[in-house]
Amino acid sequence: MSLHLALLLFPGVTQLDLTGPVQVLSRLGDARLDLVWKTRDPVMTDAGFAILPTATFEEVPRAEILCVPGGFGIDGVIVDDEAMAWIQRVGATATWVSSVCTGSLILGAAGLLKGYRAGCHWAQRDMLPLFGAEPVAERVVIDRNRITGGGVTAGIDFALTLTALLRGEAHARAVQLSLEYDPAPPFDSGSPERAGEALVATYRRRVATLAPTRDDDLRALALRRGFS
Template identity: 35%
Template sequence: MKIAFLVYHDITALDLFGPLDIFNRVTSWKTMLVSCTSGPIKIGQGIHIEPAEILTENSRFDAFVIPGGFGQIDFSYNPDNLRIIRSVCLNSKFVLTVCTGSVILGLCGLLIGKKVTTNRSAFDILTRLGATVISERTVEDGNFLTCGGVSAGIDLAFMFVRKYAGHAEARRIQAEIEYNPQPLYVYQTLEDDIQLQEVLKRQSGKVNSIRQAQVDYFINASGN
């Protein structure tokens, strides 16, 4: 299986490296980093990456993975980027998104009527873009697989490995990387913690306002 990871400026590092590390450990799979532009990409946490391939509208992969992050906003304002990503998604067998990578799909018009999930801060964004948002860690609808914020990409990757490389391979990799989460703080749902909800809402308020403005822009541009 040939799996391509989209990289663009200011993606969240774990959105990329969590699933990438897991897929790299499947012996029969090949992974690569791809971009819509040439030259080094500076992702979150100051890491520089050199993509192996520049995407075109004819690019196709067995699986195409789109990470999220604050850079999603600037990336999505470029209509050439969205045109290319839409084509690659339609050409590819599977499309996976981590965190707000799903917003890129929504702005490409690919999530209308689809069941999806994303970072909680972007639930209303995807709803406005025609998706049916489900508050789950991972969601699969046809050939589209989406997950919640940041660390959920690891769970999405294991789900994908289990389904398409087999239980034995998924179990081997889980043991190999000693993936046995034991979070310091445990909650059943975010809705159970009103105080934490307010903290996160304040933190994401500015970014969410910018994303809402972006949705307004694309809705007005499309005439819908």
């Protein structure tokens, strides 16, 4: 079955939130993937390089699958009425509505996660209830037609899970093999539970330096979007 996937590309996106799933989903077969933003001008990622959109909001009024990545640029998306209107419009008719990392906060702000279980990056998972979602500490969370991934690298797990739902487990396993996705990290510090209190505290201090009002800004944005 031919599929159309629309992935939001926005300034300040965490590029692996986007490119990790794209690398997997590009192997669905008989599928069109669009990286969508307001214009086709280059969009700067949080890694310091730009990615070219393949389509504009006007060119993608609907898609079978909507995917929203995360990153420090999410606040800019949530305050952008044009971007949020597109997310709401495509999400309203999509067969699957999905996100990676803090992209679930964008979906939530668009009203697409109210009453749903959802995943998020561990450091901002507690913000999901602001938008009526139930936070879940898992790498991939499926609730009806919502699929949300945890932080950054979980986007690959999310994409393989979605591939299995769309094309069957055998196809997903073949994609996993083709990518040699066989994680063996050099350190066991990929979650706050395993990293330990000292490292978690170091991470939080760094984020507080980079974005000192991040959580307060999200609370204000939730109120702006009509959530109490």
